[in-house]
Amino acid sequence: MNVSSIVVQALPKHIDDLVEVFKEADYADYHLHDKEKGKIIVTVEGKGVEEEIEKLIKIQRLAYVIAADMMMTYQEDELDAEVKKLEAENPVPDVLQDEEIDVRDVEYHGDLRHKKLGF
Template sequence: MNISSIVVQTLPENVEKVIAIIKENSDICEYHLHDPKGKIIVTVEGKDVEEDIEKLVDIQCFDHVIAADMMMTYQEDQLDEEFKKLEAQSLVPEILTRENVDPRTVVYNGDLKKRF
């Protein structure tokens, strides 16, 4: 299951209208709080990220909504599975999995112009 937070932006004079629309669509999202300047915080729940994004798009289409953007997402069931995939594919450099690494021994391969 996914849980995502979304910030909805509207004009200050439309805050109460948008909150009412959000509450009427409780199958899409859950209202939590707002400020008088027009920011409204909601959460959505879905079986995966795709369902969360579908709900985000629905919210973006509500009347008086200027913008709605996903701020954070939590993937409860998928997190352990993703760690297993990373470990199996050896995509994580070995040095990042060792404990007590002396940072002076790490070779820097970034931008040489900014190298000290």
């Protein structure tokens, strides 16, 4: 399950109307708004990114919406896969685990996996 927050921008005079739309919507959950700034915060859920993007586009196409942008996202399935991938890899390069190498002899060039030793 993926969950993303969306900031919706509209003219202050249209905020109340849009808040009512989001309170009734089955594709987004209304959380809060700032009428003076013309912003509304909603979240959308989906089985994947594609479903969330479809809901974002639906919000962007609503009357009175000037802009709607995803701000933060949580992707449960993708996160689990990435955590498993990291756990399977050795996150510490071998050169950092070799007790016979003096760290002062290592020349750093931005990537310790492709290190150059200075001896």
